[in-house]
Amino acid sequence: MNRSVPESPEQQLSESADDPITAALQERARADGARFRHDTAVVGIETARGRVRSVRTSEETLPADDVVLAAGIWGPAVAALAGGRLPLVPVAHP
């Protein structure tokens, strides 16, 4: 696994798709009906009356009743797309 610091979400997206453990998890999820969009950025999250209605990617808009935010250190930027504030800060460890 490449453990260099990714410079952007786009870089990390393409690297994780090559990881064998990630690939095995994706295969299992696909068998259960999940669909993946690789190298596709979430660029907008539409809300109405305090609830998420859809997620806009660089390619399409996907209707959504619920959204799991799993953007790691980029979480605050993605939460902001829905008007949310995620108080996440990077902290260096020894």
Ligand SMILES: Cc1cc2nc3c(=O)[nH]c(=O)nc-3n(C[C@H](O)[C@H](O)[C@H](O)COP(=O)(O)OP(=O)(O)OC[C@H]3O[C@@H](n4cnc5c(N)ncnc54)[C@H](O)[C@@H]3O)c2cc1C
């Ligand atoms: C150099 C380094 C070494 C580390 N070593 C360790 C270690 O030894 N042990 C340990 O426990 N932890 C370690 N960590 C921390 C660990 O990598 C993170 O805690 C973990 O990856 C977080 O997982 P995550 O799934 O929450 O987020 P991530 O793995 O960061 O995944 C977030 C994903 O969201 C994607 N994303 C972001 N924005 C968007 C967007 N707008 N649209 C679409 N996708 C988006 C990114 O591309 C990324 O694929 C290390 C981290 C680094 C950088």
